[in-house]
Amino acid sequence: MKLLRILSLFTVLITSTLTAQNKQITLEEIWNGTFRTDGLQALHSLNNGKQYSVLNFDRANRATTIDIFDYKTLEKTKTLVSSADIEQIPYFTDYTFSKDESQVLLATEEEAIFRRSSLGKYYVFNTKTGETTLVTEDKIQEPTFSPDGTKIAFGLNNNLFVKDLNSGKISQITTDGVKNKIINGITDWVYEEEFSFVRAFDWNADSNKIAFIKFDETDVPEFSMDVYGQDLYQTQTVFKYPKAGEKNSKVSLHIYDLKTNSAEVVKVSKNYEDFYIPRIKWTNDPDVLSAQFMNRHQNQLDLWFVNASTKEANIVVAENDKAYIDVTFDLTFLDDDSFIWTSEKDGYNHIYHYDKNGKLINQVTKGNWEVTSYYGYDEKTDRIFYQSVENGSINRDVYAIKLNGTKKQRLTDKTGTNNADFSADFTFFINTYSSSDTPYLYTLNESKKGETLKVIKDNKDLKEQLKDYQISKKEFSTINVNGNDLNMWMIKPANFDSSKTYPLFMFQYSGPGSQQVANRWNSANDYWYQMLAQQGYIVACVDGRGTGLKGADFKKVTQKELGKYEVEDQIEAAKLLGQRNYIDASRIGIWGWSYGGFMSSNALLKGNDVFKMAIAVAPVTSWRFYDSIYTERYMTTPQENPTGYDDNSPINHVEKLKGDYLLIHGTGDDNVHVQNTMRMVEALVQANKQFEWMIYPDKNHGIYGGNTRLHLYTKMTNFINRTLGDKL
Numbered sequence: 001m002k003l004l005r006i007l008s009l010f011t012v013l014i015t016s017t018l019t020a021q022n023k024q025i026t027l028e029e030i031w032n033g034t035f036r037t038d039g040l041q042a043l044h045s046l047n048n049g050k051q052y053s054v055l056n057f058d059r060a061n062r063a064t065t066i067d068i069f070d071y072k073t074l075e076k077t078k079t080l081v082s083s084a085d086i087e088q089i090p091y092f093t094d095y096t097f098s099k100d101e102s103q104v105l106l107a108t109e110e111e112a113i114f115r116r117s118s119l120g121k122y123y124v125f126n127t128k129t130g131e132t133t134l135v136t137e138d139k140i141q142e143p144t145f146s147p148d149g150t151k152i153a154f155g156l157n158n159n160l161f162v163k164d165l166n167s168g169k170i171s172q173i174t175t176d177g178v179k180n181k182i183i184n185g186i187t188d189w190v191y192e193e194e195f196s197f198v199r200a201f202d203w204n205a206d207s208n209k210i211a212f213i214k215f216d217e218t219d220v221p222e223f224s225m226d227v228y229g230q231d232l233y234q235t236q237t238v239f240k241y242p243k244a245g246e247k248n249s250k251v252s253l254h255i256y257d258l259k260t261n262s263a264e265v266v267k268v269s270k271n272y273e274d275f276y277i278p279r280i281k282w283t284n285d286p287d288v289l290s291a292q293f294m295n296r297h298q299n300q301l302d303l304w305f306v307n308a309s310t311k312e313a314n315i316v317v318a319e320n321d322k323a324y325i326d327v328t329f330d331l332t333f334l335d336d337d338s339f340i341w342t343s344e345k346d347g348y349n350h351i352y353h354y355d356k357n358g359k360l361i362n363q364v365t366k367g368n369w370e371v372t373s374y375y376g377y378d379e380k381t382d383r384i385f386y387q388s389v390e391n392g393s394i395n396r397d398v399y400a401i402k403l404n405g406t407k408k409q410r411l412t413d414k415t416g417t418n419n420a421d422f423s424a425d426f427t428f429f430i431n432t433y434s435s436s437d438t439p440y441l442y443t444l445n446e447s448k449k450g451e452t453l454k455v456i457k458d459n460k461d462l463k464e465q466l467k468d469y470q471i472s473k474k475e476f477s478t479i480n481v482n483g484n485d486l487n488m489w490m491i492k493p494a495n496f497d498s499s500k501t502y503p504l505f506m507f508q509y510s511g512p513g514s515q516q517v518a519n520r521w522n523s524a525n526d527y528w529y530q531m532l533a534q535q536g537y538i539v540a541c542v543d544g545r546g547t548g549l550k551g552a553d554f555k556k557v558t559q560k561e562l563g564k565y566e567v568e569d570q571i572e573a574a575k576l577l578g579q580r581n582y583i584d585a586s587r588i589g590i591w592g593w594s595y596g597g598f599m600s601s602n603a604l605l606k607g608n609d610v611f612k613m614a615i616a617v618a619p620v621t622s623w624r625f626y627d628s629i630y631t632e633r634y635m636t637t638p639q640e641n642p643t644g645y646d647d648n649s650p651i652n653h654v655e656k657l658k659g660d661y662l663l664i665h666g667t668g669d670d671n672v673h674v675q676n677t678m679r680m681v682e683a684l685v686q687a688n689k690q691f692e693w694m695i696y697p698d699k700n701h702g703i704y705g706g707n708t709r710l711h712l713y714t715k716m717t718n719f720i721n722r723t724l725g726d727k728l
Contacts, residue, residue: 023468025531027717030524031710035466037440037459037521040430042094047101049425053080055095064091066104071428074444074454081106081125086132089123098149102127103165105135105143105152114189114670115701117141117198124152124165135163136170141186142199146207151258153201153210155186160201160212162258173210173256173263180222180240185212188220188249190242193671194629195278195327206286209308210256211266213277215249225668228697239670244624244631244645245638251277253291255308266306268293268313276629278327283356284337292331298324298633303331303341303358316358319345323556324633326513330374340364340384342374344552351386353403364405370549372396373419377403378426378447385422385429385447391415393549394476394487394519398431400447411450414438417520422447430456434521436474436489439463470494472533474526476519479542481572482565484554487517488573490540491533496582502538503587503724504577505529510566511595512634513548513555516541528713532720536728538583544569560641562623562634563602563648570599571607578610587724591615591716594672594701597664601650601680604659613660613723615716618672618701621680622649625673651680654687660723661691664712666699692719 029035042055050072056065063084068077081104083089092106103124110120119139125132135143141155152163158177163170174184185201192198201212223241226234242248253266272293279292289306303317319325330342330351337356342349349371351364364384365371373387375398383400391397391410398420401408412418416435423429426447433441439459443452472494478485493502507525509516522530529539545565546558558565570590578585590611592600597619604614623631623645624638638645646652661684665677677693684691694715696703703712721728 022470024534025469025527027528027531027710027713030527030531031713035462035522035524035527037462038457039432039440040442040457043421043430044095044097045422045424047424049423049427051077052423052430057091058082058084062091064093066095071423071444072453074456080104080127085130086123086125088132088134092123093120096145098145099147100149103145103149105145106132109139111139114192116192116196117186122154133165133168136161142201144199144201144203146203147205148207151207153185153203155184155199155201158183158186160185160210160256162210171261173261174212174214180238181216181218183215183217183249185210185214187213188215188217189239189670190248190627190629191215191276191278194627194633195276197279200280202280202282202289204282204286204289204308205284208258209282209286210258211280211282211289211291212254212256213280214252214254216252217249219247220249221246223670223673225670225673227668237668237670241670241673242628244626244628244635246628248274248276248296248628251275253277253280253306255289255306257308264311266291266313267311268304268306270302270315279329279331281331281333283333283339284335290331290333292327294325294327296628296632297636298629301325301327305358314358317341317354319343321345323552323559332374332377334377335379340374340377342371344370347552351384362405364401364403365408366405368551369393370551372549375420375422375429376426381426383426385411385420385426387419389549392519394515394517398429398450400450409449411445411447413450414441415519417518420445428453435519436476436521439521469530470534471530472496476517479573479576481542481544481569481576484545484569486542486544486569486573488540488542489517490538491529492538493533493536498582501582501584502536503589503728504538504540504574504583505532505720505724506570506574506588506590507539507541507596508544508570508590508592508599509594509596510544510546510570510592510599512546512558512562514595515543515548517543524709528717532717535721535725537720537724540577542570542573544573558634560635560644561648562644563598566599567602567606567648570603571610574603574607574610584727587612587727589613589615589720589724591617592619593617595620598650601661601663602648602653604661605650605653605656608656608658611659613662613719615662615664615719617664617712618666618669618703619650619663619676619680620672621651621676622646624649625676625679651683654680654683654689657684657687657689657691660719661689662716662719663691663693664696664703664715665693666696666701666703668698669701671701 044053061084066081083091094107096105106123107120110118122135122143143154159174217240220240224238254263256263274296276294287309291304293302299321301319302315306313332340341352353361369390371388375385396417398411419432420429442456444454475490479488590600597616600614601616604611665674
């Protein structure tokens, strides 16, 4: 009897262990936060170089806090601000220090406008007195401390204002702002989306001048979106949106002098007819402003230095490219007024050092690899810190190098994706590491050699939790497609049997300079792919020509023909994978979102003998429908390049449809308008082609909110099972 009980208990233990290891991932778990990682929110290194701050939520008090930690001990030294102690503020969502850290700007009641822009109420918290002051009763944009901490500039109703924090007085410094006509100091829609910034104003070092860009969008065509909401009648959102080849905002650069209370237009000697100002930034000299001017084709970029006192303006760097130039935020001014600049003019993105007059001192980094982030320059040790893909294009590491380009050091030793956040004095850095099988690991490292001092967060609980699930390894490799070795990952079922055949489901994005094959921790989609692998699918991703981090030639080969070479690569990759004895070539599908939706649509149409099905979420269906800055960067205008626009747009190939096609869009998409899907639907109908589609009312380009993502991924999973999973 005793032996039977022992055997019975042993059987139960073995069975429960096997069951635990075979736990299936569900869509509900993916989208309810079951696999969420723990991180550091709004990390800020304090000026003393010995402490850092993070944003936390105190669940016990249901309050937001800014907590201060010691670098050496990683111990919390104090709570600087807690919303529990501030009667006016139930919670805040972000914070910004003044330069001397005596004041903190707290963001509350934030509401999104577009992808990067928002409105909010802001409070100034004095760290010495504990006093909290509301900036203004209005919801405002981009409030920014002056360097001396005595004033805040902000945008409101398309105008710029300055609040004196000592007197409390608010002064309006522009008056001509009108919705959908004139914007001062805040970017228009297309600048925000494609040049990735919202605050188009900047304080000088002496806090007595503000440079700003004015956008005259009077002649820009309007786009409108119906908002269905909950009321009896729908409303409309109307905004200016320049599509490819249409009129852009007319931009001008201005400098406002707070002493004279007057603004002057900045004039440069070069005659620009149709141009952009994608970046402005004051140098360390309070009288010298830097401004980047770019032609509409975006293949010429001039860096100007403008003297606000003498009105003299000089070009210090002029770059030209046969295709286009990527604008970055890497311009950094050193104490001697020389500056750091990144450029891919030698074929790869690298760091350059120029003197204050624009004379090249030296190219700091060199090689057939890309610099992916510039972190800063430490004057004490004469070292530049940066991130690059020197250790393989799917990996990223942190490096240090002397300003003259010597004594390069790799400061991270784990293969995968490393990203550093340096202390203000560059003594320490917090490294965020992950790989395809290691969740985010936060460590404290010293910057001299990169030695790891302590672990801050390791997400071990998540890794332990995932042991209960049937997880497959993400396999990285390359595949030779159309004469190029392309990066690829593949996820096979955990019980993979090479003597069997499996359906193949391919994912890609494929946009210029993008990367999806990267050695980093799971996104939500990766758990979905694991779920599909559990159900018997092989999932693969191939980064084709046009994607990033493999040099300018590889990236820019798609110039003037978006959707040609990228689609050829996906079709050929699918053919090659279909030749493998464990893949069923008759059951290959492909999906993508945004640019990826454009690609999956094209792949199904142009590769109709290869792909059995495709899912396109929020796709561009004709480049004629998309915005000017993005589209013309790669295609020039439709007036100049009509065949480039039309030959590779899926809306012009609907008659080729043979397989199963699912088209998905949100009606509130301000980026890739639902017009793309509506016109694609009409073209398919007139071609008498059957397909499926799903519209999400009032959802933007991300298609989320409430149960939306769960519904979306349920719909896509059901479609995959119905079209590819018939033999599973």
